[in-house]
Amino acid sequence: MQGLVFDIAHMLAGSLVLVSFMQLYQDRLSALLNMFALHALVLALSVAWQAYVQAAPHLYITALIALVFKAIVIPVVLHRIIVRLGIHREIENVVGVGLTMLAGIGLVALAMVVMLRVTPGADPLAREDLAFALSVVLIGLLMMVTRRNAVSQVIGFMSLENGLVLAATGAKGMPLVVEISVAFSILIAFIVIGIFLFRIRERFDTVDISALDRFRGERR
Numbered sequence: 001m002q003g004l005v006f007d008i009a010h011m012l013a014g015s016l017v018l019v020s021f022m023q024l025y026q027d028r029l030s031a032l033l034n035m036f037a038l039h040a041l042v043l044a045l046s047v048a049w050q051a052y053v054q055a056a057p058h059l060y061i062t063a064l065i066a067l068v069f070k071a072i073v074i075p076v077v078l079h080r081i082i083v084r085l086g087i088h089r090e091i092e093n094v095v096g097v098g099l100t101m102l103a104g105i106g107l108v109a110l111a112m113v114v115m116l117r118v119t120p121g122a123d124p125l126a127r128e129d130l131a132f133a134l135s136v137v138l139i140g141l142l143m144m145v146t147r148r149n150a151v152s153q154v155i156g157f158m159s160l161e162n163g164l165v166l167a168a169t170g171a172k173g174m175p176l177v178v179e180i181s182v183a184f185s186i187l188i189a190f191i192v193i194g195i196f197l198f199r200i201r202e203r204f205d206t207v208d209i210s211a212l213d214r215f216r217g218e219r220r
Contacts, residue, residue, distance in 0.1 A: 005053055012046035013132035016166060017108060020139040020159060024100050027093075029082050029151055033075045036155050040070030043162045050129075050169045059169055066165065070158065082151060094146045103146075107138040129170030136163030 019039045026032040044067035051059030093100065115131035140160030144153045 009046070009049055009053065010128060010132075012042060012049055013129050013166060013170070016042045016046060016162070017132055017135045017139070020136050021101065021104055023155065023159060024104055024139065024143060024146075025097060027097065029149065030079065032152055032155055033078050033082075036158065037071050037075040039159055039162060040066050040075075043166060044071060046166060047169045062165065062169065066162070070162070074158070078151065094148060100142065100146050104139050104142055107142060108135040111135040111138055126170050130167055133163045133167035133170060136160070136166060139163075 016039065019035060019042055023032060023035045023039065026035055044063045047059055047066060048063040051057065051063060095103075111134035112131050115134050116127065137160050140156045140158075140163060143156030143159065147153055147156065
């Protein structure tokens, strides 16, 4: 039974790393948003499993937050916004996809080596989940660095935050996981709003409502 618990936890955490690579591979915003929704869904399943393993009911709240807001609400809203603003185009990369994927593999190897060496006496389940979580964080940072599109950088940031949530839930005795997750979700929401306000400012040269009405031919 203990082996099955470890296998499922490692499968879910490893799947999160795999979906992170799938995000790196995408070259269109719509596909990237779909992959992020899958990323959040896998995170929700992983956190829910940790809640069951650790007998920690508060982690179910974290899993629910990830499922509702990150896997459903945020991707749906971003899909609608990019369609309305006409920015559902190909993503501009700083370097090629091949080099980015190779860099991601190197970061995962680095995360495994570093985490497994600095936590030799930790619980085996928490130790390996932390290694996977660090891999997700590093790949999220890589996405932010290698993408020029602001929306894809936000996706990278949110993927990074998913890795932090995985790390927090993998380490037992983290009573503030729910509060941290909510705080990050609020921060992400403000970042998303700020980016699209900047997009409106860039297109219309203002975010003032009366000035936007003049663009539509309406005056107050």
